[in-house]
Amino acid sequence: MDILSVIGVILAFVAIIGGNYLEGGHAAALINGPAALIVIGGTLGAAFIQTPLPVYKRSLAILGWIFFPPTSRLQQGITQVINWSNVARKEGLLGLEGVADTEPDLYARKGLQLLVDGSEPEALRSILEVELITRENHDLAAAKVYESMGGYSPTIGIIGAVMGLIHVMSNLADPSALGSGIAVAFVATIYGVALANLFLLPVANKLKSVVMQQSRYREMILEGLLSIAEGENPRSIEMKLEGFLE
Template sequence: MDILSIIGVILALVAIIGGNHLEGGHINALLNGPAALIVIGGTLGAAFIQTPLPAFKRALGLAHWVFASPDIPLREGIGKVVNWSNTARKDGLLGLEAIAEMESDLFARKGLQLLADGCEPDTLRSILEVELVSRENSDLRAARVYESMGGYAPTIGIIGAVMGLIHVMGNLADPSMLGSGIAVAFVATIYGVALANLFLLPVANKLKAVILEQSCYREMLLEGLLSIAEGENPRSIEMKLEGFLD
């Protein structure tokens, strides 16, 4: 569980609601159904038009990473690579086949299987780099779905504001209709800006950070597998891979 993300959400809500209260406002003034419909519906509609279905599904699947990001065990990964290296020196590359069958990480399993099959280092690098880059690009496209919605939301909020003002101008002769129109106008702007800057853009950036950490872990595994293929000493491999640690 990412405690910093939880604190961030709570702090943002407390700051906005608390600031509104200190200024003498009421929470009911921030609740407006038509404004929410315009901003949320318009933002989602724009995202649907822009985004292919697989990327949008992937974006929904990655959302939980904001609060429960996957563990990136860099140091444990280095230890595993060193163990693989010791096994390869003792039993030969073919000895890695049994380890590959028990490995839960699909990327590492594929690399170990390639090593056990006697794959040349250059071929090993080209195969695993294609998978690494492909997976990273797929996840980054998913993260950019939230980033694009963060760009649309404030503009949709302005559209809602203009629509509210049009409603106001069309009912100047009826003072009882002015309040609701002005409320939609200003609340829609708040919804658009707040949705983008307190949720969508932070989510996109958090996902990008997690994705890049995962890519760093896979790059470390790739470098370790290549070192094993080239017959490097386990201690040398460990010292090399420690460069991936912060």
């Protein structure tokens, strides 16, 4: 679990609710159904309009990475590549066939299979780079769904505020209706800004970071496989791949 994400969520809520309490406000004053409907519904609607269905599905699939990101496997990956290199030096590239069959990572398995099939280094690079770039772009597009929603949310909040003020102005003769209209106006603005800056934009940036970490792992695997294909010494390969470590 990503402990910083957990602390961040808790701290954000404590800061907003606690600050409101210290100013003499009440938590109930921040709860407003119409304002939430306007902001959340409007933001989701705008995101639906601009986002292709496969990208939106992927954005939902990777949302859990905020608290449970994929494990960083750079050091483990380097160890694996060195083991593959030793097998290739002792048994030849065909000796990697059994390794490829048991490799759980699909990207690494594909690269190993290309080695076993005798692919040239340039062909190996070309094939694996296409997959690397495609995966990275697909996941970055999914992360940008939250970024775009973070851009729409404050504006939708302003729309909710204006709608609340219109309601107020149309009921000036009825003082009992003024309070609810003003509440919707101000709370909608709070919802829009808070949703963007405390959730959507941080989520987008965290997901982008995780995607780039995964891409770095795949780049390391690619460089390792190319080095094996070119017959480099395992020690030289290890020194090269250690450059990917933080």
